[in-house]
Amino acid sequence: MPQRIGIFGGTFNPIHLGHLVIAEAAWQEYDLAKVVFVPASHPPHKQQDSDVAPNELRYEMVRLAIADNPHFDISDVELRREGLSYTVDTLRYFHTQYPAGTEFYFIIGTDTLEQLPTWKYIDELIELCHFVSALRPHYQVNREHLTERFGDLAQTRIHYLATPQLEISATDLRRRLCRGQSVRYLMPDPVRRRLTEKGIYDC
Secondary structure, three states: OEEEEEEEEEEEOOOOOHHHHHHHHHHHHOOEEEEEEEEOOOOOOOOOOOOOHHHHHHHHHOOOOOOOOOOOOOOOOOOOOOOOOOOHHHOOOHHOOOOOOOOOEEEEHHHHHHHHOOOOOOOHHHOOOOOEEOOOOOOOHHHHHHHHOOOOOHOOEEEEEEOOOOOOHHHHHHHHHHHHHOOOOOHHHHHHHHHHHHOOOOO
């Protein structure tokens, strides 16, 4: 059986327990050797603003969050890349880092699944990796729309992952931190302590 590697990209601004629950569920459900977290630098689908913590701090928060999990890892490949960063570039990179035949599973959220047909270089990307979409409870996927766009690949390269319901958003966490409200039990304690020490996301 080929080795399977999970890739979990995102801004992680900040990383929280919802991210970790999804990664752990994907690791177990799809028998992944490990899940590599890839903090994004300049995602083309998101506007850059002052609300995004510096790259090195977001990287450090992810590193702290996953430190006690032996099957989680982190890569700074996108943080080192200049200019806009596309997922296809990241998958091309990982294909050069692992033996031929390694299968890659790119972990995405429900909202991202809806946007997948519009991604740049998506036809190449869906050949480079499987997609694992974490679904919200009771969410109905428009599978016919995906089949119309991707044909048989919609069945063989796009997978679905049911996860425990955790209504945590990075946006809400930033607001809480700005207001001085508690974020305990919403993110790993080492991350929470580092954010508090450095005053990240303070108003």
